[in-house]
Structures are given as C-alpha cells and as structure tokens.
Amino acid sequence: MRQACLFACKKDAMTPEEFRKAAHELVDWVADYREKVASLPVRSQVAPGQVAGALPVEAPNAPEPLEALVADLDKIVVPGLTHFQHPRNFAWFPANASLASVLGDIVAAGLGVVGLTWQSAPALTEVEQVVCGWTRRLCGLSDMWNGTILDGASTSCMVALLVARERATGGSQRRGGLQAEESPLTVYCSADAHACVTKAALLAGFGADNLRPVPVRRSSRAMDVVALASLMATDVAAGRRPVAVVATAGTTATTAFDPLADVCEAARRHGAFVHVDAALAGSAMLLPECRHLFDGIEGADSLCWNPHKWLGSVLETSLFYVKDPASLVSVMATDPSYLRSAVDGSVVQYRDWGLPLGRRFRALKLWFLLRLEGTEAIRARLRRDIANAQRLASLVGQAPGWEVLTPVPLQTVCVRHIPLGSSLTAEALDRHTLAWCETVNASGLAHLTPALLDDRWMVRISIGAEPTEWADVETLWELMQEKARALG
Numbered sequence: 001m002r003q004a005c006l007f008a009c010k011k012d013a014m015t016p017e018e019f020r021k022a023a024h025e026l027v028d029w030v031a032d033y034r035e036k037v038a039s040l041p042v043r044s045q046v047a048p049g050q051v052a053g054a055l056p057v058e059a060p061n062a063p064e065p066l067e068a069l070v071a072d073l074d075k076i077v078v079p080g081l082t083h084f085q086h087p088r089n090f091a092w093f094p095a096n097a098s099l100a101s102v103l104g105d106i107v108a109a110g111l112g113v114v115g116l117t118w119q120s121a122p123a124l125t126e127v128e129q130v131v132c133g134w135t136r137r138l139c140g141l142s143d144m145w146n147g148t149i150l151d152g153a154s155t156s157c158m159v160a161l162l163v164a165r166e167r168a169t170g171g172s173q174r175r176g177g178l179q180a181e182e183s184p185l186t187v188y189c190s191a192d193a194h195a196c197v198t199k200a201a202l203l204a205g206f207g208a209d210n211l212r213p214v215p216v217r218r219s220s221r222a223m224d225v226v227a228l229a230s231l232m233a234t235d236v237a238a239g240r241r242p243v244a245v246v247a248t249a250g251t252t253a254t255t256a257f258d259p260l261a262d263v264c265e266a267a268r269r270h271g272a273f274v275h276v277d278a279a280l281a282g283s284a285m286l287l288p289e290c291r292h293l294f295d296g297i298e299g300a301d302s303l304c305w306n307p308h309k310w311l312g313s314v315l316e317t318s319l320f321y322v323k324d325p326a327s328l329v330s331v332m333a334t335d336p337s338y339l340r341s342a343v344d345g346s347v348v349q350y351r352d353w354g355l356p357l358g359r360r361f362r363a364l365k366l367w368f369l370l371r372l373e374g375t376e377a378i379r380a381r382l383r384r385d386i387a388n389a390q391r392l393a394s395l396v397g398q399a400p401g402w403e404v405l406t407p408v409p410l411q412t413v414c415v416r417h418i419p420l421g422s423s424l425t426a427e428a429l430d431r432h433t434l435a436w437c438e439t440v441n442a443s444g445l446a447h448l449t450p451a452l453l454d455d456r457w458m459v460r461i462s463i464g465a466e467p468t469e470w471a472d473v474e475t476l477w478e479l480m481q482e483k484a485r486a487l488g
C-alpha cells in the first residue's frame with residue numbers, strides 16, 4: 001500500500017524539465033503583471049466571498065493543465081487583489097517586492113532547504129549573517145549589534161519582550177513563570193505605537209493592566225519622555241517593576257520618532273530593556289542625512305526594521321538586532337538530540353534566535369536585492385520618495401481648506417480637508433474625511449488609508465511604492481481635491 005502511494009507520488013511529481021517550461025511561462029506572467037499593474041484598479045473591487053465562491057469546493061483528483069491555473073489567476077485572483085506594486089498605491093505602507101528580490105525568493109523556494117541547524121544548511125545561516133552585517137553597516141550601526149531575519153516586526157517585538165521579561169526575572173520561565181513573581185512587571189510604549197506592541201505584551205504574559213501607553217507630544221507626536229519617567233516613578237512607588245520600553249522610530253500613523261536617547265536614559269534608570277520598532281522607517285537609516293532621526297539608538301537593547309516595507313525586499317524580511325545574543329538564546333534555545341551536531345558551540349544556530357525551528361532561506365531575498373540593485377540606486381529611490389512627500393506637503397499646506405496635520409520626516413503625509421466656509425462639527429468633519437477618502441479609493445485610481453489622530457479621522461498618504469513618480473503623486477493630489485470639492 002505504502003509502495004503504491006510512493007510510486008503514484010513520484011509519477012505525478014513535476015519533473016525538472018516540466019518545471020523549466022512552466023516556470024518560464026510564469027515568470028513571463030509575473031513580468032506582464034508588473035508591466036500592466038498601473039492600468040488596474042488599485043483597490044480590489046470584489047465583494048466578500050466572491051473569490052472563494054468562484055473556486056471549486058473540492059481539490060482536483062486529476063492533474064490540471066497550467067493554462068487552467070493561469071486562467072484562474074487572471075480571472076479570479078488578480079481582480080481579487082489590492083495592488084501594492086501599483087504606482088498610485090499610497091495606502092498603509094510601501095511593501096515593495098522588487099523584482100530583484102523576487103528572484104531571490106524563487107531561488108529560496110527552488111532550493112527547498114530547511115534551516116533547522118547550521119549543519120542542515122550552512123550557507124543559509126552564513127549568508128544571513130553576512131547580509132545582516134551588510135545592512136548593519138549600511139545603517140551606520142555599531143558592531144555591537146548582531147542580527148537575524150524574522151518574519152515581521154510583530155514577531156520581533158514579541159521576541160524582544162520575552163527577552164526583557166526573562167532578563168528582568170532572572171529566567172522566570174524556568175521556575176514558576178510570571179505567576180510566581182512578587183511584583184507586577186510593567187511595559188511602556190508611546191500611545192501611538194503599533195498595535196503589535198500591545199499584542200506582544202499581552203502574549204508575553206505581562207497583562208493589559210501592566211502596559212502603559214505613554215502620552216505623545218501634540219506637535220511632534222513623539223513619546224513624551226517626562227511622562228514616561230513619571231509613569232515609571234509612579235509604578236515603582238506602587239511596588240511595580242518597570243522592565244521594558246518599546247520606542248518607535250517612525251510610528252505607523254504619522255512616522256513620528258520617539259526621542260531614543262532620552263527614552264534609553266529614562267529606561268536605564270530602572271534597568272529596563274529598550275526595544276526600538278523601526279519597522280517602516282528603518283530603511284531611512286541608509287541615508288546619512290536621516291540618521292539624526294535615530295540618534296540614541298545605540299543605547300537600546302534590540303531593534304527591528306523591515307526591509308520588506310520601503311526598501312524593496314519581498315515580505316517576511318524583518319531584521320532583528322540584539323546587543324546580547326546570549327540572553328536571546330537563553331530564552332529561545334532548545335536542544336533535542338536529533339538536532340545536535342559536532343559543530344554545536346562554534347556556529348550560530350538561528351533557530352535559537354526566534355520561535356520557528358524550520359526556517360526558509362530568507363536572506364536570499366535581501367541578498368539579491370542589494371546585489372542586483374546596488375545600494376546607491378536604493379538610496380536614490382528613498383530620496384525620491386522623501387522629496388515627493390515634501391513637495392506634496394507643501395502643495396497641501398498652501399491649498400485653501402487643506403491642512404498637513406503632522407511633521408513629514410520621511411514619506412508619509414497626514415492631511416485633512418475642511419470645506420471652505422463650513423462650520424462642521426467634529427463628527428461631521430469625520431464623516432467628510434472618510435467620505436472623500438472612500439471616493440478616491442472607490443475610483444480605483446489611487447488608494448489611501450484613513451486613520452485616527454487624537455480620536456479624529458485624518459488621511460495618510462504613504463508615498464514609496466517602487467514605481468511611484470511625482471506624476472503619480474500629482475495625479476493623486478488632483479483626485480483628492482476633485483473628490484473633496486464634490487462632497488464639500
């Protein structure tokens with residue numbers, strides 16, 4: 001029975017020759033998609049359930065031809081997508097899957113290796129070490145930092161808080177865990193921090209009662225460090241222990257930068273761990289003229305940034321750096337007999353730097369990007385986006401009825417339109433904001449994200465898709481004015 005199954009699987013598996021032909025066709029398909037993406041509606045126009053409803057409930061018994069799959073990609077899948085690679089995608093954040101990086105991803109999948117241990121794929125570990133070293137130097141970070149590639153900033157934050165918890169408790173996980181701690185441990189982040197910080201603090205067992213959102217300064221939206229120090233002092237006086245601060249370099253809504261040097265100093269007074277979440281903005285460290293935004297980062301214990309956002313690496317390339325890998329490993333390490341090898345102790349075992357055991361060859365995506373594009377071209381693209389954001393902010397700022405709400409340190413512009421001569425209530429203004437944003441998005445010509453700022457709606461324009469040029473930003477600006485005027 002088992003023999004028959006093995007035989008059947010072997011017979012049906014795609015041969016390398018069949019793969020070669022199919023892959024050439026699919027690479028053409030991807031290239032065609034990228035060439036035509038600008039002509040597609042940016043936001044998907046399907047209704048919930050439409051994609052699933054167009055597909056059979058049961059998997060096929062017999063093999064299907066590639067043409068059938070490609071037809072479904074064209075007819076069902078592509079219309080069911082919001083196109084992040086579209087030049088007028090200004091929603092959420094840029095998630096540039098540069099084609100150079102796509103090639104690295106193809107190789108990673110094609111090699112099909114598994115990073116369980118150094119021995120299971122030595123090059124997987126060592127290319128990752130080299131690439132993490134390259135990006136560290138490109139960012140001007142000191143050689144105190146040791147990096148790995150995790151799937152996302154949420155995971156990095158979670159891992160950082162686990163390390164902070166264990167450092168503060170002297171390894172409580174090996175005893176009674178947090179439940180045996182005498183005093184509650186407190187965690188701090190800006191009120192504007194990403195939702196992943198709350199999620200990580202809750203999953204790491206700190207409890208919502210011990211997470212302190214620190215107020216931000218009204219003009220800069222940066223964490224108010226006086227308020228941070230005061231919250232920590234109050235917690236200590238009440239018998240709690242401040243153990244971790246997550247500082248954000250480039251908040252999600254407005255790209256505000258917490259003052260890292262001051263945050264680190266305040267944390268140090270209590271021996272608290274500092275993690276810097278620079279998920280989107282970390283790419284700007286490649287630009288010497290932007291490094292001042294990250295002043296003080298060397299005082300942190302861990303940091304994360306996502307080259308899969310603005311830089312151009314395909315998704316699930318999140319760089320996580322720590323100063324003290326030994327404390328990270330002491331929290332994450334496992335040592336089952338089947339993973340041991342003769343080189344243990346003299347090599348890096350990345351499985352001990354995060355949660356998963358089996359790891360993809362993630363570094364290839366970044367390695368290909370950096371080698372095939374070169375860092376100067378990437379820097380030029382980042383500078384183009386920053387210049388486009390400044391230019392847009394200046395146009396919006398001068399236009400009657402329009403407001404730029406927050407500073408524009410990088411590529412995100414936060415705006416609101418107030419109809420001229422109107423005296424709308426705050427609620428009516430919210431409705432107007434959401435309405436004009438929705439009409440822009442429904443047009444399919446551009447895509448924007450509304451977000452709350454001090455509980456009132458505004459619209460974020462996140463510039464930085466790889467193909468976005470000034471003409472695309474200008475088209476968006478004309479569209480915004482037309483739609484807002486029509487409503488207001």
Ligand SMILES: Cc1ncc(COP(=O)(O)O)c(C=O)c1O
Binds near residue numbers: 151152278
């Ligand atoms: C500041 C910040 N942190 C964390 C995240 C979450 O990143 P990921 O999707 O990699 O978990 C985001 C995503 O937008 C972000 O902007």
